[in-house]
Amino acid sequence: MKKNFGAKAVITPLPVLIIATYNEDGTPNAMNAAWGGQCGGKHIALNLGTSHATTENIKRTNAFTVSFADKKHLAASDYVGLVSAKTEKDKIAKAGLHAEKSEFVDAPVITDYPLTIECRVVSMREELGEFRVVGEVVNLSADEELLDEEGKIDLGRLEALVYDSPAHAYRVVGERVGSAFKDGLALK
Numbered sequence: 466m467k468k469n470f471g472a473k474a475v476i477t478p479l480p481v482l483i484i485a486t487y488n489e490d491g492t493p494n495a496m497n498a499a500w501g502g503q504c505g506g507k508h509i510a511l512n513l514g515t516s517h518a519t520t521e522n523i524k525r526t527n528a529f530t531v532s533f534a535d536k537k538h539l540a541a542s543d544y545v546g547l548v549s550a551k552t553e554k555d556k557i558a559k560a561g562l563h564a565e566k567s568e569f570v571d572a573p574v575i576t577d578y579p580l581t582i583e584c585r586v587v588s589m590r591e592e593l594g595e596f597r598v599v600g601e602v603v604n605l606s607a608d609e610e611l612l613d614e615e616g617k618i619d620l621g622r623l624e625a626l627v628y629d630s631p632a633h634a635y636r637v638v639g640e641r642v643g644s645a646f647k648d649g650l651a652l653k
C-alpha cells in the first residue's frame with residue numbers, strides 16, 4: 466500500500482553545492498544550493514532565488530565556482546545557506562572558510578573544500594519565479610588527499626554531504642555497492 470503526499474517535489478539524493486561568487490565590493494561570498502545538478506558532460510545547472518546576493522553576483526560577473534560540502538565542513542556549509550551577504554558582509558570569514566581567486570574565472574575558490582568546479586556562465590533566465598543559470602565547466606580541481614594510487618579522483622574519500630529534504634537533514638554519501646554499466650549485464 467502506497468501513501469500519496471500530493472504535489473510535492475522530492476528528488477534524492479540532492480547535492481549540497483557551495484556556490485562561490487564575488488560581491489560587488491570584491492569580497493568573496495558563498496551560498497548553499499541543493500537545487501542543482503549536471504546537464505551534459507560539461508555543464509552545471511543551478512536554480513537560484515532571484516533575491517540572493519549570489520544571483521546578483523552571477524548576473525554581474527558571469528562566473529561562479531561549485532564546491533561539494535563535506536562532513537568536515539558541515540556547520541560552515543549550513544551557515545552560508547542561512548545568512549545572506551546582504552546582511553552579513555563577510556560570510557566566508559565568519560564561517561571560518563578561506564577563498565582565493567580562481568585562475569580561470571571571475572569567482573573565488575574556497576580552498577577548504579577538496580573538490581571544486583569553476584564555471585563561466587553560458588545561459589541564464591528567470592522562469593517560474595526562479596533564476597536558472599547554466600555554467601560551462603572550465604576547470605575541475607581536487608586536493609591530493611582525494612586521489613587514489615593511480616591519481617584519479619576517488620569520491621569515496623570525500624565524505625560528501627547530500628541534503629535529505631523530507632527530514633531537513635544532511636547525510637553522508639556512503640559505501641560503494643556496485644559497478645555502473647556492468648552489474649546489469651548479468652540480466653541481459
Ligand SMILES: Cc1cc2nc3c(=O)[nH]c(=O)nc-3n(C[C@H](O)[C@H](O)[C@H](O)COP(=O)(O)O)c2cc1C
Pocket residue numbers: 494495496497498499500501512513514516517518519520543545546547548549550551628
Ligand atoms: C540545505 C540548503 C539548501 C539550499 N538550496 C538552495 C537552492 O537550491 N537555491 C536557492 O536559491 N537557495 C537555496 N538555499 C538558500 C540559500 O543558500 C540562502 O538563502 C543564502 O543565504 C543565500 O545567500 P546570499 O544571499 O549571500 O547569496 C539553500 C539553503 C540550505 C540551508
